[in-house]
Amino acid sequence: MNAVNLSKQHPTVYQALLALSTQADAAVTEAGLDPLLAELVKIRVSQINGCAFCLRMHTRDAVQKGETTDRLAVVAAWWESQYFSPQERAALALAEEVTDLPVPAGHDWDDGSLTDAQVSAISWLAVAMNAWNRVAITSHYPVGP
Known part of the structure; x- marks a missing residue:
């Protein structure tokens, strides 16, 4: 099967995903989370996928929002570094x-650092980032220098 650009084939579905992503970004802001943290999450999800x-x-x-190259260099192994806050x-x-579903036993992340x-x-x-990764990978979006 040839690669199909999902966004061009079904643009209304793409727009719905864009709306979901926009709402997820808004929820991050409303929850009082740092925009850099949102980018780190998007990067880590994209690394996994x-x-x-x-x-x-x-x-x-x-980088445009002020993230350091040191932190970006170690986000793939964040648990081994001392660069990240609780x-x-x-x-x-x-x-x-x-x-990484299925969910492993226990919630190692649940240390009280995050509100509900x-x-x-x-x-x-x-969830939104996982969806975007699947669209980009399935559509074979070009990534060149």
């Missing part, structure tokens, strides 16, 4: 749990 298109996009977005660590672990609203916001952000 192997989505080069989204990795490039959200790494660039993170809230960031909890959010990254939660995003991994949402992405923040847990919901990060979960929706990860």
